[in-house]
Amino acid sequence: MNQQVFQTPIDYLKGVGTARADVLKKELGIFNYGDLLRHFPFKYIDRTRFYKVRDVNAELPHVQVIARVTHKEILGEKHTKRLIVHAMDDTGIMELAWFQGIKWVEKTIIVGKAYIIFGKPSEFNGKTQMAHPEVEPYSPDSLKRMSNLTLQPGYNSTEKLKSYSLDSRGLQKLMANLLEQCLRDVSETLPLYIIQKFKLMSRAEAFRYIHFPENARQLHEARHRLKFEELFFIQLKLLKNKLIRTQKFKGNVFDKVGHYFNTFYQEKIPFPLTGAQKKVLKEIRLDTQRGVQMNRLLQGDVGSGKTVVALMTMLLAIDNGFQACIMAPTEILANQHFISIQSLVGDGFVEVALLTGSTKKKDRKVLHEKLLNGELKILIGTHALIEDAVQFQNLGLVVIDEQHRFGVEQRAKLWKKNIVPPHILVMTATPIPRTLAMTLYGDLDVSVIDELPAGRKPIETLHFYESQRLQMYGLIKREIAIGRQVYVVYPLIQESEKLDLKNLMDGFETMSHEFPKPQYQVSIVHGKLKPAEKDEEMQRFVKGETHIMVATTVIEVGVNVPNASVMIIENAERFGLSQLHQLRGRVGRGAEQSYCLLMSGNKLSREGKIRLETMVRTNNGFEISEIDLQLRGPGNVEGTQQSGVLDLKLADLALDQELLMQARKTVEDIFAKDPQLALPENQILHLSFQTRNGGLSWDKIS
Template sequence: MNSGLKSGGSARQQRPCLSQVEVTALKGVGKQLAQKLGRLQIHTVQDLLFHLPLRYMDRTRVTPIGAVAPLANVVIEGEIKACDVVYGKRRSLMCRLQDGTGTITLRFFHFSGAQKKRLQPGVKLRCFGESRRGASGLELYHPEYDYLDADQPIALEARLTPVYPATDGVTQQRLRSLTEQALALIDDYSLQELIPDDAWRRQPYPLREALEYLHHPPKEAPIDKLLEGTHPFQQRLAFEELLAHHLSMLRIRQRIQAAGATALAPVPDLQRRFLQQLGFSLTGAQARVSAEISADLSRPVPMLRLVQGDVGSGKTVVAALAAIQAVGNGMQAAIMAPTEILAEQHRASFTRWLEPLGISVGWLSGKQKATERREQLTAIESGEVQVVVGTHALFQEEVRFSHLGLTIIDEQHRFGVDQRLALRNKASDGGRSHQLIMTATPIPRTLAMSVYADLDCSVINELPPGRTPVKTVAISQERRQQVIERVHAACQEGRQAYWVCTLIEESEVLEAQAAEAVTDALRNLLPDVGIGLVHGRMKAAEKDQQMRAFKTGELQLLVATTVIEVGVDVPNASLMIIENPERLGLAQLHQLRGRVGRGSAESHCVLLHGAPLSNQGRERLTAMRETSDGFVIAEKDLQLRGPGEVLGTRQTGEVQFRLADLQRDGHLLPRIKEVASYILTSHSDVVDALILRWLGDSENYASV
């Protein structure tokens, strides 16, 4: 008789898969608990089995108190030698426990009178908790404990204890108990091996064996490997999870492309005229990537292409060539940028390049006046505007195109994950517009292969001739006066400089100096230098005025926050000072550095750091000094910060894995790409089940 399910169900006789058994079938799970489990994406018994431990605790052995290390989860036994209420910042009950090898303190901030009465000298305890350094040496805060009785010994755990992701109202003990029930059902219900045998190079560990081991590791299990996530059973499941995510992205690609798109044939005459007026030749990399884009646009399926190019590699020209191909076929193109500054720069470039060719360029911004906005919306809907440049205002429902054929999204990582596809239904013929996504933030290979698996990738890996490498130095704030003198000398020689701050307002929490305070200080110290200020809270008109004054040379020094990370192109600027660079990610530092070195003059970037530097801060600055290769920097950034931070908080939804880790498991991705392609073509019937198992009902972009 199966004791794992509530009695009275007929589902057992039909022997369904565990993915079909509702979690409410388990004993003790009513409607209220089921709702709480739903917050953990646990709806079925299979979901429970794939709700894997975050870590493990070893309660299988007693550690001598003298051998306890800081920050270790340990089981200890000993006799209470003293127990008193201590008054300090917080009242606490402190018990001194000894076992003959050493002494440790048990500290309770919340305790009852009855508890205090029982914890008396001479009482023997077995405790479990995490050791921390405290005022009296090593301490356990609020440990779990049992009273030891020589006549009734308490058995130690036989296995490592799993610690699961939890939520309010669902305790670890409840999750362990429910998982026990779920494991007991594997014998009687089907747990499908969804990856076909012929997709593996060698037969993997059976799924059931891997799940049972990870929920119930034996006490001799290598806990170091389990904590690192490198145990073979974890790798077996990590492979399946990454495969499910990869398949979900490819399925999205299939759905988008199934709708079709207008084929946009090359327009060689128009493109030749465009190139002739540029005044410079394309690099080999620009020509190669433009050819890839042109070939995509020529097909009757939506282009889905990501173009990566390091700072200054010339992505905007490539985007303009794509827009010309759309316009030459009677279609419209939309270019979307994350900031007003970058959008304004694109508007200026596209207007300068395209209007001489008879192509009209429109502008849509969230900060436009109502009259101007209405005029632009009318012109876009009528088709009078052929190329429209804008910010996120282009997403909005009221924006209607006459015949949108191409959308270009710049600096994709600045938008939320759903916004990549927000323009997908703007095409007027019922199909999808072609999409070109650009980024000057090189994406580490592992992220490109997973997060952007639905996109074809092109790389512009060559800088235009004449671009001079930026020399980077790290200097302590103690030498600040020398740096100011260097800035003064550069400005006196007719060059321009940036001074980048990480804050706008003074803060006691962060030690970075505010941009406004720095501006005032520099104006006092350098009265003969024209100094401007740009930060994100300024009004658009004021910000634009300062930027224009800097571009025209009216201002020699621009103090700014990181709003100038993208979108500012001043060839005469050859010196950049970045304050407190240790507070920024490597990719952001690299983007900022890319604002200089855009002309022929030798350029420098000074990293004006605080002291002392953390190990990670030192590693970042070393990487900046040693390389100007954005892709090398991107890999180092991923190593130091992890995928969630590299992509930005709005993107972390794309990399929320239960078990897999993109840094640790990146070596699996090439094989996953092969297996995913094979399954889609030869075993498409298992795709939905794999996605459902690992992503549940939250498949990314499920509605596309």
């Protein structure tokens, strides 16, 4: 593709001009020819069939008729103004209505002329009506042109664009102008051997037929080609980065298993390691002996024992003369790691410290000194770790928890705290579907802890409707009677924060009434509390001074109370699957049987029903994440919005898993034979990689 042509400002395209260019930029982010070419249709409509007016009714989808305009008038004043047009064929009269862009439409529609009218029929005052239909003058030529178009593209537009005649039809005209002018400049980006192997349509044909397919087969092949390319170049970028990293970044060698690791393993570990934990530690051992920087993602469900694996890896670093740190996204989580690691190693074994925004100045000074002279071996903290004042003597390992909450630059600052970049272990308790992991973290090696420590009983999940509330209260009373504690979580969703907060306060009052003092103690925690108040309430619950904690999702991460055995999620249908799963993971942390009770209204949407049924049926986070991906799409799965990788225009990770695997395997095979993309047949890939990698921007036309 002639790159220059597709960088041409959209103002210069025939039919655009300055005013339309401004509105295209503001409303759709279309700045140049390339942006317009990638404004793909979101639907295709069969325009070969024409209806008679008498056959049109509100039950039908979009339809088209040929009818003559017999009457038009503007009714109402200011806000109620509307244009009403009557159109007639030999079977009857129908009404057309416009509520916006009235002046322009009224000018262009002429009484006595015949038009091809296309829109969604509805019923108004007992009459069939079409609101804001597309209209174009009828002529034998327009009919002939449409007979070549089995499927007409439908483009996303806005009311503002429509007022500039850039509805779907207007955008279609611009697209036709663009393809007529520039299709010959679309150049190939894939080598011939890949195109032939997978029987792919050429790139130019794919762009032509995705916008103007003549039949369903052409459309399918065009979409297939462009989806493959989209996934292929994401994988090319990820695997090339991985290759560059292994060649460029040397890593410290941890070749010794010494005093710290062995003493902890033989004397201090409170329970035997699971097979999955041992397997992951083995993978980490191999990584850290190769002299190349480790970059490993550790996935594991809540409570699967990731922290112990991270700690043992840090002890391995210390045995080899290095320091280690853990960076967590919140103070609550950093505190949680500090407490659990301190309790695992005990006093006097290895020095561990905590650094957050709340750390006092005088404590920081001592901490900085100990870090620099090597006395402090393990530092746990929040973003405070990346401050310039934090200098290590010899940082060998960085553990990042819930990495999607950190920006790339923040993570990179930690890497630069040693001459030889430290090994990186990324942990997440959000199980990620395989396809998503390959796209988001395709440049990392992935380890999975897929079994829970021995003695942990699976959490029993029950779904109660509002009408079963008394049953739920009975279960709570039973659990409190045997010394357990209870969470009650309410949704807090920004759009209706006042309403949600009211629900929370009402819930607190109901619980206080149902579980009165002095027999029961009920506390409340939400984001509007001052940090000190929040911490005080949390601590009371941790110490067992309160029986029930009514809260918002602030307790989703970082609260570890083994004595809490019941998690009640109110309005459970308003939560996503991954969030429900995270909340459920707050209980079941001791050896006792725990329960997760999902409370919902009596009416549920299809999706709401699937989510709650899934939670009741399985505790497997990976199975849940796959269903979540299918229900919500990749853009909404935890953390993917921040990743920047998933700006997929066509491919759908829930539906195109096979295509993703094919693209990745193809890239792996290419790099196995030709890591530098130096062979003549891969020159085209080398060029595409260079062009696209200018700013690592993979969504540009090249």
